[in-house]
Amino acid sequence: MLYKMEQKIRFEISRKAENLHRELLEVPCNVEHLYIQVEMEEEFRYMSFIIVEDPDGNIRLQKQLAWGEQNLAIGDGPESTTIGGVPGKIQPGIWKISLGIFTEYLNQKLGDQEGQILMTVSGENGKISDPIMGKCWVEHELTISPEKYRWDEVHGTKKTWYKGDFHTHTRLSDGKETLENAMKKAVDMGMDFYVPTEHNLMHTGWSDTSLLILPGIEVTTDKGHMNLFGITRMPRRILDIVTHNGEEIVDRYMEETIQEAKENHWITSINHPFLTIWKWRYDQTDLYDIDCIEIINDPTYMDAPGSNEMAVRFLDALWQDGHRIYGVGGSDSHNLIDERYEGAVDPSIPGDPATWVCCGDLSAENLMDAVKAGHMCVTRFCRITPSIHAAGKAFLPGDELPAEADQVSVRARIDGLSEKPMVSIVVNGQAREVEVKEMDSQSYEVQTEIALEKGKWQWIRLGVRNRQGEILGYMNPIFQGNKIPEHRTFGEIKKIMDEA
Numbered sequence: 400m401l402y403k404m405e406q407k408i409r410f411e412i413s414r415k416a417e418n419l420h421r422e423l424l425e426v427p428c429n430v431e432h433l434y435i436q437v438e439m440e441e442e443f444r445y446m447s448f449i450i451v452e453d454p455d456g457n458i459r460l461q462k463q464l465a466w467g468e469q470n471l472a473i474g475d476g477p478e479s480t481t482i483g484g485v486p487g488k489i490q491p492g493i494w495k496i497s498l499g500i501f502t503e504y505l506n507q508k509l510g511d512q513e514g515q516i517l518m519t520v521s522g523e524n525g526k527i528s529d530p531i532m533g534k535c536w537v538e539h540e541l542t543i544s545p546e547k548y549r550w551d552e553v554h555g556t557k558k559t560w561y562k563g564d565f566h567t568h569t570r571l572s573d574g575k576e577t578l579e580n581a582m583k584k585a586v587d588m589g590m591d592f593y594v595p596t597e598h599n600l601m602h603t604g605w606s607d608t609s610l611l612i613l614p615g616i617e618v619t620t621d622k623g624h625m626n627l628f629g630i631t632r633m634p635r636r637i638l639d640i641v642t643h644n645g646e647e648i649v650d651r652y653m654e655e656t657i658q659e660a661k662e663n664h665w666i667t668s669i670n671h672p673f674l675t676i677w678k679w680r681y682d683q684t685d686l687y688d689i690d691c692i693e694i695i696n697d698p699t700y701m702d703a704p705g706s707n708e709m710a711v712r713f714l715d716a717l718w719q720d721g722h723r724i725y726g727v728g729g730s731d732s733h734n735l736i737d738e739r740y741e742g743a744v745d746p747s748i749p750g751d752p753a754t755w756v757c758c759g760d761l762s763a764e765n766l767m768d769a770v771k772a773g774h775m776c777v778t779r780f781c782r783i784t785p786s787i788h789a790a791g792k793a794f795l796p797g798d799e800l801p802a803e804a805d806q807v808s809v810r811a812r813i814d815g816l817s818e819k820p821m822v823s824i825v826v827n828g829q830a831r832e833v834e835v836k837e838m839d840s841q842s843y844e845v846q847t848e849i850a851l852e853k854g855k856w857q858w859i860r861l862g863v864r865n866r867q868g869e870i871l872g873y874m875n876p877i878f879q880g881n882k883i884p885e886h887r888t889f890g891e892i893k894k895i896m897d898e899a
Contacts, residue, residue, distance in 0.1 A: 797875050
């Protein structure tokens with residue numbers, strides 16, 4: 400059915416509704432911007448998102464209908480365009496408005512309920528929810544413009560450990576914070592970089608900030624979630640994944656998306672791989688295509704502690720088998736600053752956990768290179784500054800030690816903790832505690848020497864815990880030698896863990 404301007408479009412919400420339902424809209428030649436007001440019952444929030452396409456087939460707006468008012472707009476600039484939108488001319492002709500369904504939320508919360516979402520589309524100029532305000536990055540087909548987003552722009556001018564968060568959410572998807580408030584929280588947490596990873600949606604721009612914003616996305620399916628860091632466009636299969644979520648063909652779409660990431664040098668990270676209903680169930684995943692595993696995901700969430708412990712064990716099993724895949728942290732923060740999950744002592748906020756990345760000048764391209772090299776530590780409430788030496792040279796986590804080295808010295812300073820931590824050195828999967836020296840009221844130091852066996856595959860990492868045994872810090876491994884992995888897929892490593 401063809402709709403004209405100033406029309407109301409109704410979408411059905413139920414288990415029988417299509418995952419992605421399109422309606423047509425005729426836009427006359429005198430329209431300068433589109434204004435979409437969304438009305439829905441509170442229980443239907445979070446279950447759906449909107450996609451708006453122009454007559455040329457370009458996506459001009461994508462946004463989850465979740466927190467806050469949903470008075471959406473596409474205007475001629477970032478200040479008159481809602482986040483997830485692409486500012487510019489409103490071409491006359493046939494536009495498409497689609498409602499996508501997040502089947503995870505549908506299955507968890509809807510039950511047998513049915514309802515409608517009403518969208519009123521017009522050319523009027525009303526109050527706009529969550530405008531971009533700052534820079535718009537994208538061009539046609541949701542491709543990030545290298546002129547509008549400078550991958551070499553420098554945000555820090557020395558080689559040091561930079562602090563950031565690799566898993567965050569805003570009002571573009573199901574987070575509760577605006578971009579402006581998210582940046583205030585990130586600055587308060589002392590962060591240097593921030594990676595927005597929205598569910599099957601990508602930011603088209605960002606508000607003004609001093610932080611480095613690295614474009615990302617959380618590819619979200621019923622069988623698991625993965626983050627892509629440093630994306631240069633919307634992954635091609637995203638709408639197919641949404642349309643067919645819950646169907647067998649999505650396995651193929653996920654594999655194609657992983658290959659697309661590999662071809663474009665994006666970073667692929669498996670999120671919360673053992674977290675109850677959100678665990679990773681693509682057992683056929685080829686580990687040679689994966690760069691990172693999220694080892695600490697929102698530690699304030701009620702089911703997180705046990706699943707994070709399993710993620711650390713899984714990464715150890717990967718290293719033991721000869722894989723070189725690195726651990727990252729992600730707050731996965733959705734809440735407002737004063738909110739806590741049931742039973743949680745601490746609020747869920749960006750930067751808890753933090754991932755510290757060591758690189759030279761802080762730019763998007765340098766950050767990406769350092770992550771791929773494993774130059775990372777993941778922490779809660781503290782900072783780990785490692786100093787690693789072998790054969791007269793200095794090394795970083797993720798580095799390969801020279802073949803001639805027969806010993807490595809690992810020294811680390813731990814700052815920010817009021818209570819003396821427990822620190823262990825893990826060598827080829829075997830952990831032993833090391834002595835912790837108190838430097839001052841919130842600073843500690845450890846130092847240990849490890850003998851190396853020439854000609855063998857060896858890996859060494861550091862772990863920091865509090866007196867209750869909870870994870871506070873993780874230093875990615877250094878290694879020596881080579882080992883051809885015996886196991887290639889996620890499921891094979893998981894089976895090893897289950898049998899251990």
